[in-house]
Amino acid sequence: MGGDRVRRTRKLAVVTVTLLALLGAAPMPAGAADGPPSPPRSVRPFPGNGQATLKWHPPDHLNGHPVTQWAIIAYNNRETPLPTRIFTSTATTYVYPGLSNSREYTFTVAAKNRKGWSPPSARSDPVKVGTPEKPAMPKAAAGIGRATVTWKTPNGNGAFVKGYVVTPYLDGTKQAKARVFESPKTKQVVTGLHRQRRYTFTVAARNNRGFSKPSKPSAAILTK
Numbered sequence: 001m002g003g004d005r006v007r008r009t010r011k012l013a014v015v016t017v018t019l020l021a022l023l024g025a026a027p028m029p030a031g032a033a034d035g036p037p038s039p040p041r042s043v044r045p046f047p048g049n050g051q052a053t054l055k056w057h058p059p060d061h062l063n064g065h066p067v068t069q070w071a072i073i074a075y076n077n078r079e080t081p082l083p084t085r086i087f088t089s090t091a092t093t094y095v096y097p098g099l100s101n102s103r104e105y106t107f108t109v110a111a112k113n114r115k116g117w118s119p120p121s122a123r124s125d126p127v128k129v130g131t132p133e134k135p136a137m138p139k140a141a142a143g144i145g146r147a148t149v150t151w152k153t154p155n156g157n158g159a160f161v162k163g164y165v166v167t168p169y170l171d172g173t174k175q176a177k178a179r180v181f182e183s184p185k186t187k188q189v190v191t192g193l194h195r196q197r198r199y200t201f202t203v204a205a206r207n208n209r210g211f212s213k214p215s216k217p218s219a220a221i222l223t224k
Contacts, residue, residue, distance in 0.1 A: 033063040036116040040070070040092075040109045045127040047212075049158030051097045052127055056109050058092055065113035072096060073120070075106045101130030101158070102209040132156045132205035132212040135164075142221040145195050150187045151203050151215065159207035166190055169200045169217060193223050 037059035046053045052074075058067060070087040072094055087094050099105060105127060108120040138151035149166050167178040168190060181188050193199060200217040 033061065034065075034115065035063045037062050037065075037067055037111045037113050037118045039118045040111050040121045043107055043109050043121050043124040045096075045105065045107055045124050047127050047129050047131045047133065047157055048095070049130055050101055051095055051099055052105060052107070052129055054094045054096055054107055054109070054124070056092050056121065059111050059118060062113060063115065065115055066090070067111045067113055069112040070094065071110040071112065071117065071120075073108050074099065075108075075123070077104060099129045102128065104128050128210045130157050130159060130207075130209040132159075132161050132207050134213040135203045135205055135215040137216040138166075138201055138203045138218045140199070140201050140218040140221045142223050143189070144224045145193050146189055146191045147193060147199060147201065147221055147223065148187065148189050149201050149203065149218065153184070153186055154205050154212060156205070156207050157209075159209055160184070161205045161207050163206040164188070165204045165206070165211065165214075167202045167204075167214065168193065169202070170194065171198055172200070195223050198222050 038061040040059055041057040043054060043056040046055070054072065067090060068088065070089070072085045072087055074082040074096055076082060085096065096107070107124045108122070110120045111118045133155040135151045135154045138149050141148045147168075153161055161184055163180070163182045163184070164186075165178050165180050166188060168175045177192070179188070179190050190201065198220050200220050202214040202217050204214045205212040
């Protein structure tokens, strides 16, 4: 008789779990927290014209309830907070408007579920609004103690891209002397390289508001 009761209890548990799965809700494990989510992670800002696009990773722990809102705070010059913006969505990308070009901002993001708000995320790296987008990965062609580096013009975010900085990396190590080109041309020759050595290159763009972040490194070349 006791065995029948145990079997009926197990069947009921299986049916309950299956029903919850079909409804898109998993049962809360024994001992699991039931409360606000943990903080979002890895907030990354990208510059725009008078705005910044933010991307982040969702909380590691939802604590039993999905996220329904985000609270986003911009900090001018890394210290002074601007008014909090509430973003009602499950998306993890947000365009923050109304920022001043040529000024640096950092950002935090907090998540909300039905139990309340998480602590804010760690502060993002600073971004200077209105600077160009970082160029796409450049290409490099080897020469005798030199390399010809080419790339595509990035979005200037409302201002003309007027120059570039090309940085060589020798066997993966950044070299002290970056090459500054005060020209919008997207094909430049980098001289003064060691012969028969392996180099990669990054490119950063400049407009009248500042420099972009550097591109991803080019594929490696072996100088002649």
